[in-house]
Amino acid sequence: MNYKLIIDKEAEEAFIAIVHAPSALTEQLENLIRSASGADCIMGYRDEEMRKLRFSEIECITIQDRKVVAVDKSGGFYRVHDRLRDLEEVLPSYFIRINKSSLANEHCIARFDTVFGGGVDAVFQCGFREYVSRRCFSEIRRRYEGI
């Protein structure tokens, strides 16, 4: 893999990586760049508490009682003011859609469980579980088959 650094004071700063497939390296690069530009977190609210939630701390973002909530690594629920659709655009590529109202941090998925009725649940490291829709299950399979 070649490395090229172009220093141009006139051009807009950007990191562009040309790769054959996303990998752990591209994820690390993405995290580093987001972290350096301060775009690696969202604000989470719980009771009177307001917390900066780094993307890597979030296990799942889902909708509960028509409100967007983020589940962190300790299993805490934080209300998020952004819409799920908007979040999907800013979240790193390791956040995958598991159903129409949930985005999962794939690093934090402990396993997938078959449940009664033939459904599949994603079980997170904090113990939180959320169903995986049939359509998303196929997409996740296709995503991992490249490994």
Next chain:
Amino acid sequence: MKKYAGDFFRQGLVSFGFGPLALAVVYLCLQKSGVMQSITADEASLGIFSTAVLAFVIGGAKVIYDIERLPIMLAVLLHGSILYVSYITVYLINGWLKWGVTPVLVFTVVFVVGYLLIMALILTTIKRRTARLNKMLQQKHQQENSLE
């Protein structure tokens, strides 16, 4: 729910013409094979109307599989129940299945066994796919750990 009701109606409308068409093919086959030579106007109209309704329900019932929150087995069970009630009603009112315990029981057993086989196959496939996905997930986690 409104969306699914609309989809049920739309898909039902797309399918309902196929009922009488299938009926015409069956009547033609029966006539060519010498089983049946003629039918009364009552029998023909009842057959046409009932198969149109049957096709409408069967076509519309496919919407069950679009309900994301519904696990596949429950969707199959619900779909099977709708199909069973629709088929047995149409068969009985047209006289294609004789009224009585034995014919209904035979039809029911064949239908239930068929559906159980389908459900067993689906469950086995889901379990196998989930196990495979878990394996791939582990591989991905291992790759990430080795890079770190």
